[in-house]
Every structure is written in structure tokens, then in C-alpha cells.
Amino acid sequence: MLIEQSAYANRWRAVSPAAKGGFALGGLLAAFVANTPTAAAGIALVVVATTLLGARVSPWLYLRVAAPATAFLAVSSLSLMFSISLDASGGPQWQFAPDAVSRIATVASRSLASLAALLFLVLTTPLRDLIVLLRQLRVPEVILDLMVLCYRMLFVLSEAMHDMLTAQAARLGHASARRSLHSLGLLAANLVVQVWQRAQALATAALARNGCGSLRFLSPAFAHARRDTLIAAAASLALIALAGSLDR
Amino acid sequence: MHIMEGFLPVEHAVGWTLASAPFVVWSVRAVRARLDEYPEQRMLLGVAAAFALVLSALKLPSVTGSCSHPTGIGLGALLFGPAAMVLVGLVVLVFQALLLAHGGLTTLGANVFSMAIVGSFVAAGVFRASRTFRLSLATSVFLAACLGDLATYVTTSVQLAWAFPDPAGGFVASMAKFAGIFALTQIPLAITEGLLTVLVVNALIRFNADEMKHLPLFLTRGARA
């Protein structure tokens, strides 16, 4: 998981998640405030630069993380490029959409600016800190509990899945598409069984430490949280102002 | 298929978030009530969310040769019931946005609606209906997972078409375009996911019928109905 890797290794790892969340929110708002493709592209550029130069996220990793979303963008843009209507005989008629270029430019620049804001947040902030932030934002505890457990068990189960896939491959379980689907069915069923067993074990382990309700943990303390949050708020406002000013 | 960050115009992003909100609130309440009764299920749902996430990373062999990933929502709805699956689906989508940059925060509402809400309810509803019509367990499971997937894909296409109507053909033409473009990956995926889910349920039943009886499965409740 590349995002996870960067989230723990970047230069702003120890900055308060509230500050980073604030800046990302600023980026998202700015992306939507920007009315012209140029403005949105400008926002995208500033946010990407902040991520790469400020937080020192590796550009190569950044491109790889952004690739799937940009693929979605490309495919969707394709459908915006053409217009379809019925001709006289009732058959479908393809043509270049008249406003295709400007529509695509608007959507693509806004999407890229928003994506940049999302990537800024996730590439600089481990999920664990984001959960802390959500806790501060008073997200219902049920959801936070599920997130905490999901985060930890994600790694445990994906290791189990990886090991099982390897073990199946060692016995040629993926020799043909048909055998492969069969093997994957067995694998998923085994994981389902593990879901119960592991949940049971975790519940028992929590009980052994007197935990039988909502899961409570000590939140990490972030140095200079207030200062960083103020700086981030100012940067966000500047970003939104930039988006507005590039409009005209 | 999740809509990427920032792709929907602001009014659509807000609109779908508002549309999903009541379902999420309802699911939070349902899960809380369930946890009051069975506190140990807190862990179960957390691990289930991790399971759905891990499953979505699985590469399925696909009919068209393109690789596809299962959503796991159909299987989840059959195992845990649609009420819990809305919340689990929400967590899964949040994680996909935050750990994989797949989907996004502004489009979270739209994605939750198409996958966690429509996907879970269609899967659970189709399963109930198929069992009522006395279809075999395998057929019912296949239809549930497959149609759950298709419903998600159709809903996403509707969301996109509504946001970007075709300048000439309007909503319908746009719907045809989006649905057509994504059909290439989504229809084979729905079929493969249906088959996979049948294999999983079959394997589960063979593992141990005894133990399955003790599990609070939507599936077995459905089977009895």
C-alpha cells in the first residue's frame, strides 16, 4: 500500500492531523470555488507542489497513486466527448459534443484539483491519525470502532490472503481460469471463517483487558497543533481566495 | 467502480450525500442496537469490514481477460444482513478513498448510495425473493450477488448521466454512454462475482454445517423463510 507507506514516511508525518485536514478541506473547497479550468488547474498545481515540495512525497510514488483515478477520468471524459442522438430513421447518431472541450476541461481540472487535495491528506497523514481527527469531529463511536478494527485487521487479513494465494499457487491452484475461480472461492470462504474466529478471539482478548463496550484509546499528542492548524487555516483561505481571483 | 474525487458537480455531491445520510443514520442505529444485545459483534463487524476491503483487492479471472475486483457487498449482505452492510460498506468506501485514493470524499455520498445502500438491499432483496420462489440456494446466491453488482453499476451510471446529461440526447443518451463504456468491465465482473459468491457459500456450507447453524447469518435466516 503505497499511500500507507508515504503517510508514515513523509516530512509532515508529525504535524497535527487537524492542520493537514484543514488544508485538504481548503483544497477541496477551492477546487469547487474555481469557476474556470485555469483556476482549478492552478489550485491543483499549488496543492501538488505543496505535497511534493513541502511534505517531500516522492513524485514517482505520487504518480503511481494517482494513476487509477486518472484512468477513471480518461474513460469518463471519453463519454463526455461524444454526443449521441437519434437520427431521422431512429438509429443512434454519434457526433462530437459541441461543448466537449470546455466541459471536459472544467470537469477534469476540478477533479484533478480535488484529487490533489485528497492525495495531500492521505499521503501525509496515516489513517490512524485521521481516525483521531474524526474522533475530534465527533463522528459516532460505532463508526470509529469499526474503522479502528478494520485498519488493524486489514493488514492481518491481507497477510493471510497473500499467504493463502501463495500456498495455492505452490500447488498450481491458478493453473487455469476455471481452477483459479474455484481456488479463489475456497480462499474467500476460508477468510469468512477467519472473520468469525478472529472476531471471537479479539472479543475475548478485549474482555481479558476489561474491554466490553466501545473501544477507547489514548490519543496521540501533536506538538504545535494550534500553531499548525492556524497556519493551515490561513493557507486554506489563501487557496480559496486564489481560486476566486483566478476566476476573473 | 467508484466515482473519483471531485468528479461530480457540487450540487450532485451534496445531493447524494443527503440522500445517503438517512440510510447511514438508520444503519448506525440498527448496529448500535445489535451491539447492545451482542457486544462481541463489534469485533465481528470490524473484521467484516477488513474482509470486504481485502476481498476487493482480489484479482478475479474475467471472461474478457481484463482483471476485475469483487465488491464483496453481495456476500457481505448475505452474511451480515443489509442493515449492518450499509455501515460496513461506508467504512470500506472511506478506507478505499483514504488508503487507495479509490473514490473520494466529495463523492463518498454518491458511492455509498450506489454500493453500500443499493448494492446491499438489492442483493438481500433478490435473495429473499429467489428463496420465496423456491429457487435453489446456489441460484439464489448467484442472482443476489450478480444483480447486487449490476444494480450498483446501473446506479453509478445513473448518477453520472444525471450529472452530465448529453447535450443532444439528454439523460437517456448519457446513461447509454456511461453504462456502455463501463459495461465492458462491470458486466463480466457481476457474473464472476456471482459465481465466486456461490463457490464461497458452497464451501462455507461444506466446511461445517453445524457451526454455520450457530452463526447469525442473514443467509440462513433467508433460507428458512
Added chain:
Amino acid sequence: MTTRLILEICNVRHVYATGSNGLAGCSLNIRQGSRNALLGANGSGKTTLLQQLNGLLRPTSGAILIDGAPLDYSRNGLAALRRRVGLVFQNPDRQLFSASVCEDVSFGPLNLGLDEAEVRERVAQSLAAVGMTAMAERPVHHLSFGQKKRVCIAGVLAMRPEVLLLDEPMAGLDGAAQTELLAVLDDLSGRGITIVLSTHDVDFAYRWADDIHVLAAGRCIASFDAGRLPEQEVALQAAGQSLPAVVELCRVLVARGMLPPTAAAPRSLDQLAASLADMPSRHFVETLPLGAAAHSYCDGRRGWTRRH
């Protein structure tokens, strides 16, 4: 170490819903401050017994006493018990559920209702006790198996238990990690914490424990001072165990007159080697043909000389 009993297990039976792997009338005592090894094969009831001592399971019949009073299975009673008696499970991945080391360790003390400052202090102390202070902010999934194991122990220590139960603590650890873990256990034992661990390794039990309790088929078939283990061959055999290698060797050496029967019995092979090194030499070489000595296959002598 006193002879005050902190835990008494009196004829405890445990039948699982599936009917398997329980306890079948198990009785044993744990002395305060002692190091105890529950020795038995897989499936002999060790894990069930440990979960009984922590109140996670309740005897089908029989009783468990703590400080002479029967366990109180009320909500408050269990909370109090689990504060005094902490349990570390075998598999860390089945008991660590939070994202970071420090968060996970704080779980227990927060459940005790302590205030944040107190929790922070306890977390810091527990992590220090297991040598994981530097890792406090690490995510759990970045840790090695041995490190996870130590985090599990810290999570229990943060509740300041009097008794620490550990299920197969050495399983899956390589030599270096075992040594580290043993140092942690020695330290805790030195602070007066009673330790009860399960193991199927008789050599380890003999080397480490004060008291050994042999489990077989859900019963404690023998419970004795570890020093008296050599007399317990019958019980060990019944539990599918053999005598520790050091005992076997010591016997042969004493029988051959190579070791005086008076010496304190060595508990480990290292100790045995040390006592042997103190013995006076004999000279075999002269009684053997010269050629044989020159072509010595056992290079022990060469090795030995090289080292000195």
C-alpha cells in the same frame, strides 16, 4: 518468595459447548511471587486453564480461589479479577486491535477508568518494562512477531497485575527474541509479579520455573518444585514428555562417576558444561592407539584448544 497461595484451582472441570478440550477435574496451586510452568502437550488443557484463571471461562464444576476467596463472576468481580490477573494470549495478531503500539497499551488502563495522566504514565512504564519505548508511536503492523508479543505483555502490565499469565510465550520466537523475552520475564518476576506460563518444552520449564505443573488430558497429574523434576519421570511420561536432556546426561555422568552426585543438579546444559569444566581431567588418549587420536573425528579437543 513466600508460600502464600495466590491462586488455588480446586477440581475444576470445563466442558466446551462442542464437548472438546476442556478440563477434567484439575487441581493445582500457585504460590505468590513464584514462576510457574504449566507443562503439557497440545490439547492437554493449558489454554483452558489460563482462561479460567482470568475469568474468561467459568468452571463447569469445581472452584478457583484467589487469595483464599472464590472468584466472583459478577461484572465488578470480573473487572477486579482481570486487574489483578492479566492474560497474554499466544497469537499477538488475535489480541492487538488498535493502530499503534501506544494506543493498544492504553486500552486496558482506560477500561479501568483511570485518568489520562495516569494512563500515559502507565503506558510509558509498561513499554519501558518490555523495552519497547522507542516503538511507542509505531503502527502495530510494522512490528516483528517478537515485538508484537512484547506489546501484548505491555498491554497487560499497564493494568498492574499481580499475576501474569502467558500462553506459550516462546512459541514462534527465534533464539534472540526468546532471550529478550526471558529477560523481560526475569525482570517482572524480580519485581514480585507471579508468573504462570504454559509450554510444551520440558527443557525450558526445568530451566526457568520454580514450580512445574504437569497437565495431561485436562488434569494436573503432578505439581512440584522444579528441582524435584528428575523424580517425576512417570508423570512426565504420562503427559507425553521425556526428562530434560540435562537430567538424562547428568544421570549418565553421575553413574559413570564423571560427576559427583553431590553437586547441585544443573538445570540447563550450559550449567552442566560449566560444572564439567570444573572437574579434574582424565587422559584417554594414552590408552588408545595413536593413529586413532590423530584422526580424531570428534574435533571437540581441537575446538576447545582453539578457544583457550
Added chain:
Amino acid sequence: MTTRLILEICNVRHVYATGSNGLAGCSLNIRQGSRNALLGANGSGKTTLLQQLNGLLRPTSGAILIDGAPLDYSRNGLAALRRRVGLVFQNPDRQLFSASVCEDVSFGPLNLGLDEAEVRERVAQSLAAVGMTAMAERPVHHLSFGQKKRVCIAGVLAMRPEVLLLDEPMAGLDGAAQTELLAVLDDLSGRGITIVLSTHDVDFAYRWADDIHVLAAGRCIASFDAGRLPEQEVALQAAGQSLPAVVELCRVLVARGMLPPTAAAPRSLDQLAASLADMPSRHFVETLPLGAAAHSYCDGRRGWTRRH
């Protein structure tokens, strides 16, 4: 046993996507029909190497030869390789995925595309080879850990491999299960199957292997006939291992003149005890005060006499 090499690992490097725990230029050879122990601490690259030999991982650089020819990583090449070189993983729960024992063992042969009669025969033979015939119809999750391990081996044997790779086969097994598993391995080795297993237990490697390959930090730092292990103290130390207890003891005994340096070096403590039992007796007792002898703490002599 011949000196024909069945597998040659030539300067293999493996870098994981995460950059961790790979191989850093590892070279070693496996002789056909030999028993090989890959000895190293956790994280020394043992598992990576085993997965390389089975084609599950591909060298970042360097090469692996089977029967002198480089591994073929095409789809068919891999299928052929995995038929010849079978791998048993450490954790049985990660490689048993079917409902029943018999079904699981049939997984490999079915993937080979064999017909049903052939599959049935192979399943029966493999289960017999690991002594699990009676359990064929049992659900996998009702088995003990040791039984699961044997089913894993049967699952690989059913593909009729020439080389059997086992990752930490002894880990987690209690004494009885280890003995059973060793008997299975001895039997397979006797039928000419080349065995390569990883372990971090130097005593076991010395007792069991023909060839020992010492791994540290992704390299094979020494590869030798197990009989020559006592000379390899430096390599062992570099790999975080000490000499086997039996070698240490043998040295002390030889140095003290209690054992002739000419004898074939015992490979296990049992063998050592046996050679000592053949030595003539000495009598310490007379040279020591009577009181000390009477209060003998080491009850070795008593134990010994009782047995005879």
C-alpha cells in the same frame, strides 16, 4: 546419496516491493537425495529462498538451476517446476483450504489435470505416507496442529515431487508431534526424495541434516556437511546461532578426558548419553565428605539406579 546437484542457487538477490527481508546474493547447492537444513534467525531469508526454489518468487538478479538448467518462469515451466519441487508452508491454516482432509490433498493433483482414478490413488498413497489414512474424511478444522501439518505434507506429496521444501516444519509442534513428523521425513528421505527444510534450531539441524546451509542477512554464509558443523563456530556466530549443546558438552568432556577424542562425534544428546554409558566408571564419592554424598541434591544416581 549421490553428489549430483539437483538445485543450484547462484548469487540470487531478491528485493521485495517494500525493500525488506530479501536475499542479498545467496549461493548454495542441493545434492540430490540429501537432507538439507537452512539454518538462520527469523528474517535471514529462509522463507524467501524456499519460495524462490518453488518459483513463487523470481530472483531480482542471479539464477536458480534445476538439474543444471535455469528455471523456466513461463506458465508451463512453472507448472512443471512445482510438480518437481513441492513446498510446505509454515502455517497449516494458511494452506489448508478445503472442507475435508481428502479433498485438500486432492487439490494439487486435480490442478495437474489428472483423471479421477489417478487422483484417488495419489491421495490414498500420500495420506498413507504421512500416517493420516484413518483421518481422510475428517473436516480439516477438527484436526490437531500436528495432524494439519502432516496433511499439508500429504497435499504436496500427492504431486509426486522430487524435492520437498518445508518451511520451519517443527515450529509449534509438541514433542510427540515432532517425533511423528520426523518419522515421516525419514521415510520420505529413505525413498530418495531430496528434503530442504528451514529451521532456527541448530540442535535439530545438527541431529537431522546431511548438509547444513547457514543463512544470515539474505546470504548463505556457510554450506557444509553437517558432520563438520563443530568447525563452523564463526559462521554460526555470524548467523546469531551458538554451537549445538551436544558439541559444547562433547568438547568439555573430551577436554576433561571423560570422553576419548577418537569417538565418532555424537550428533544428539541421546547419542552422547549412549556413548557416555559405554565409558568405564570413576568413583568420586570416595574423595568427597560422606555427608555431602548422603545429602545428594542431584538425584541423578537415584534416578539411574531406579531405572536399572
